[in-house]
Amino acid sequence: MAESSSSPSPTEEIVRLIKRLSAYVAFKMSSLFSTSTIRKLDSRSIGAIAGLAIAVIFTWRAIRTPRERQRRQPKRRIQSAESSSAAAQSSLTSIPPEVSFSHEDTAAQDVVDQFFQPVKPTLGQIVRQKLSEGRKVTCRLLGVILEESSPEELQKQVTVRSSVLEVLLEITKYCDLYLMERVLDDESEAKVLQALESAGIFTSGGLVKDKVLFCSTEIGRTSFVRQLEPDWHIDTNPEISTQLARFIKYQLHVSAVKPERTAPNVFTSQSIEQSKASSPEKLTGARMDSVSEINDNLSVEVSALLAPLPSLQLQALSLSLSCRRNIDSREYFKQLITSRSCNGIEVKQNLSNGKGVYANSEFQEDELILKDQILVGIQHSSNKVDCLVCSFCFLFIGSVEKQIGRKLYFKNMGLSGCCDGDSSESEEDGCVKYNGKQEQCGASSSNHKSLPQEVVSSLMNGEMALPYTDKFPLPSPLSCPGRCQEAFYCSESCAQKDWETSHSLLCTGERSESISREALGEFIQHANDTNDIFLLAAKAIAFTILKYRKLKAEYLNKQAKQSVPKQLLLLEAWKPVSIGYKRRWWDCIALPDDVDPSDEGAFRMQIKDLACTSLELLKAAIFDKECEALFSLDIYGNIIGMFELNNLDLVVASPVEDYFLYIDDLPDAEKEEAEEITRPFLDALGDEYSDCCQGTAFFPLQSCMNHSCCPNAKAFKREEDRDGQAVIIALRQISKNEEVTISYIDEELPYIERQALLADYGFSCKCPKCLQDASVV
Numbered sequence: 001m002a003e004s005s006s007s008p009s010p011t012e013e014i015v016r017l018i019k020r021l022s023a024y025v026a027f028k029m030s031s032l033f034s035t036s037t038i039r040k041l042d043s044r045s046i047g048a049i050a051g052l053a054i055a056v057i058f059t060w061r062a063i064r065t066p067r068e069r070q071r072r073q074p075k076r077r078i079q080s081a082e083s084s085s086a087a088a089q090s091s092l093t094s095i096p097p098e099v100s101f102s103h104e105d106t107a108a109q110d111v112v113d114q115f116f117q118p119v120k121p122t123l124g125q126i127v128r129q130k131l132s133e134g135r136k137v138t139c140r141l142l143g144v145i146l147e148e149s150s151p152e153e154l155q156k157q158v159t160v161r162s163s164v165l166e167v168l169l170e171i172t173k174y175c176d177l178y179l180m181e182r183v184l185d186d187e188s189e190a191k192v193l194q195a196l197e198s199a200g201i202f203t204s205g206g207l208v209k210d211k212v213l214f215c216s217t218e219i220g221r222t223s224f225v226r227q228l229e230p231d232w233h234i235d236t237n238p239e240i241s242t243q244l245a246r247f248i249k250y251q252l253h254v255s256a257v258k259p260e261r262t263a264p265n266v267f268t269s270q271s272i273e274q275s276k277a278s279s280p281e282k283l284t285g286a287r288m289d290s291v292s293e294i295n296d297n298l299s300v301e302v303s304a305l306l307a308p309l310p311s312l313q314l315q316a317l318s319l320s321l322s323c324r325r326n327i328d329s330r331e332y333f334k335q336l337i338t339s340r341s342c343n344g345i346e347v348k349q350n351l352s353n354g355k356g357v358y359a360n361s362e363f364q365e366d367e368l369i370l371k372d373q374i375l376v377g378i379q380h381s382s383n384k385v386d387c388l389v390c391s392f393c394f395l396f397i398g399s400v401e402k403q404i405g406r407k408l409y410f411k412n413m414g415l416s417g418c419c420d421g422d423s424s425e426s427e428e429d430g431c432v433k434y435n436g437k438q439e440q441c442g443a444s445s446s447n448h449k450s451l452p453q454e455v456v457s458s459l460m461n462g463e464m465a466l467p468y469t470d471k472f473p474l475p476s477p478l479s480c481p482g483r484c485q486e487a488f489y490c491s492e493s494c495a496q497k498d499w500e501t502s503h504s505l506l507c508t509g510e511r512s513e514s515i516s517r518e519a520l521g522e523f524i525q526h527a528n529d530t531n532d533i534f535l536l537a538a539k540a541i542a543f544t545i546l547k548y549r550k551l552k553a554e555y556l557n558k559q560a561k562q563s564v565p566k567q568l569l570l571l572e573a574w575k576p577v578s579i580g581y582k583r584r585w586w587d588c589i590a591l592p593d594d595v596d597p598s599d600e601g602a603f604r605m606q607i608k609d610l611a612c613t614s615l616e617l618l619k620a621a622i623f624d625k626e627c628e629a630l631f632s633l634d635i636y637g638n639i640i641g642m643f644e645l646n647n648l649d650l651v652v653a654s655p656v657e658d659y660f661l662y663i664d665d666l667p668d669a670e671k672e673e674a675e676e677i678t679r680p681f682l683d684a685l686g687d688e689y690s691d692c693c694q695g696t697a698f699f700p701l702q703s704c705m706n707h708s709c710c711p712n713a714k715a716f717k718r719e720e721d722r723d724g725q726a727v728i729i730a731l732r733q734i735s736k737n738e739e740v741t742i743s744y745i746d747e748e749l750p751y752i753e754r755q756a757l758l759a760d761y762g763f764s765c766k767c768p769k770c771l772q773d774a775s776v777v
């Protein structure tokens with residue numbers, strides 16, 4: 001595969017990125033309507049909440065202290081008159097000449113347009129927003145909600161079945177419900193509405209009259225349903241159910257006689273009250289059952305994958321198959337430690353809290369204990385506009401100019417810098433200044449000065465050079481060998497390793513080895529739209545599948561005559577992922593503050609449903625029959641849960657920050673000369689000049705480190721740590737055989753708060769500090 005790849009075209013990369021970020025931008029739009037009650041949580045806000053995954057945060061390098069930042073602050077505030085020419089107003093929708101969206105990218109343009117729309121949403125947006133909330137259900141009236149069974153009867157009288165009321169109200173609690181019926185005249189229509197109103201269906205607030213739709217033919221109802229695209233449709237007409245089976249995910253066919261099931265996604269019941277599918281939890285649950293149904297026969301395999309290592313059964317298996325590979329986890333950790341050449345530590349089973357990392361030799365204060373390589377990691381989608389990094393090792397790539405140019409380009413489009421923190425904050429500091437009025441006053445009051453697009457483009461394309469950037473050389477970016485124009489690498493070796501370990505299955509380019517690039521695109525979009533932890537889970541699954549295939553090939557080469565122990569090979573491939581402590585995501589995720597505890601069940605259900613949707617999309621993209629067990633909802637939930645419980649922030653310091661600090665530290669004469677050129681760029685970047693690469697990653701050895709509120713080690717990035725690896729440094733002297741601990745939280749917090757935070761990790765801390773505090777409390 002890895003044929004030598006050309007440097008990416010900035011245009012194409014940007015178009016791609018905008019496409020990917022469209023969901024993100026849409027999210028920004030939707031957050032304008034943000035609400036805090038569970039009822040109104042759509043999948044996006046759930047994802048956003050879920051995205052607040054607990055993570056061990058790296059302490060920043062000593063040099064990046066607030067003092068440094070403060071020192072820079074006043075400088076940017078002083079806007080020199082001469083820089084104002086460079087900071088000429090750029091038209092907001094102007095696109096640099098060489099970047100043309102015309103051929104393929106009306107979609108990208110739409111996103112840009114959407115973003116620049118006035119903050120007040122249009123009616124259409126509000127309606128769309130409303131429609132996207134929760135699950136949608138459509139239901140006919142006759143024979144389901146009403147006693148009557150024909151339009152003719154409705155001309156005479158309309159009777160709402162009283163038993164149905166409670167179910168309806170329950171459905172509207174979680175779902176967007178539409179009622180529809182065929183009527184013969186306007187009078188029937190009025191009668192129906194009157195009857196529904198008298199029954200109290202509109203008073204609960206869940207259903208409004210506008211959502212009761214009337215038509216004059218049965219076909220009319222079919223087209224209503226198809227236009228509304230509900231998750232569930234409830235009907236009594238078997239023909240309609242059959243016709244809709246291809247288009248609608250699930251249907252409930254209400255019928256007095258038990259008809260034969262016409263399609264796997266059509267369920268039958270005598271009434272909605274009696275239907276197993278009528279409760280909203282079931283409405284979502286049924287779908288999950290359909291996922292787990294397939295996996296019934298895999299339950300043994302699934303539980304083997306979830307079993308902690310070493311398992312006796314497996315050892316027996318491995319012996320009986322005389323497999324040379326040792327399944328023992330101690331052996332595995334030994335290999336890991338050797339491969340990372342950090343021989344001062346050992347992973348041991350400890351009686352109280354499972355695995356732990358122990359010192360094998362003595363460590364002095366500030367000494368490096370461990371540099372742990374990423375098993376799987378991702379840069380946050382929103383961070384991609386801020387930093388261009390290697391998709392495998394997360395080293396910054398390109399050049400200082402390219403990093404700055406790219407970032408300013410996105411910033412001018414309103415995409416950069418608004419990604420973390422809430423929008424109100426960015427509005428205050430002038431980030432959102434794209435309507436004419438704010439732009440004008442922003443120029444005088446804000447310290448963000450935009451540069452002409454030509455300048456930004458020439459910086460991005462390497463036509464313009466800044467002084468002293470040769471002191472900060474970065475590897476030139478290599479495009480993905482699969483030609484997706486979304487992944488870039490610092491070297492051939494990173495490109496190849498990424499391709500072999502996960503990207504070949506997850507690449508959206510023409511050489512992708514996925515089953516369906518279209519499905520893959522949908523999966524990625526959904527993840528960006530909800531929670532990018534799904535991308536991490538997909539990487540773990542792709543990693544396991546590819547490892548499995550490799551092991552199988554090796555095995556076939558060596559022992560061609562024996563049948564391949566599929567299950568054993570899969571377990572072996574899975575081992576790196578298996579070592580992480582796991583719980584199912586929807587069980588372990590912390591309940592967000594703004595979700596009422598009484599809504600916890602519904603919240604967890606929605607989280608589970610979100611995972612279920614994501615898994616279905618992933619299956620369509622990379623399913624492998626031989627690794628079927630990996631695609632069970634249980635495994636998927638456990639992988640995500642593992643990231644939830646074990647992840648570590650992925651941070652890499654930006655060379656752009658270093659560059660500006662370097663300029664700042666130059667001797668006066670040189671500094672003045674250099675700043676004449678660099679100051680407009682620093683001014684345009686504002687505080688974001690120091691944005692680092694941010695993401696989430698799983699580090700196999702670091703994840704074995706236990707927590708203590710008086711830790712003897714910390715995650716800490718030193719000046720020389722320029723890629724995504726986890727770095728663990730001794731906080732004090734550590735003696736041989738002592739357990740190495742880090743703090744998962746801010747250990748300076750009061751006891752009660754610490755315990756509350758740690759409860760999210762699923763344990764209560766009994767470190768010396770906690771024991772002492774507990775005795776006082």
Ligand SMILES: [Zn+2]
Pocket residue numbers: 390391392393394395489490491494
């Ligand atoms: Zn790399």
Ligand SMILES: [Zn+2]
Pocket residue numbers: 480481482483484485486487503506507508509
């Ligand atoms: Zn690719």
Ligand SMILES: [Zn+2]
Pocket residue numbers: 708709710765766767768769770771
């Ligand atoms: Zn503690």
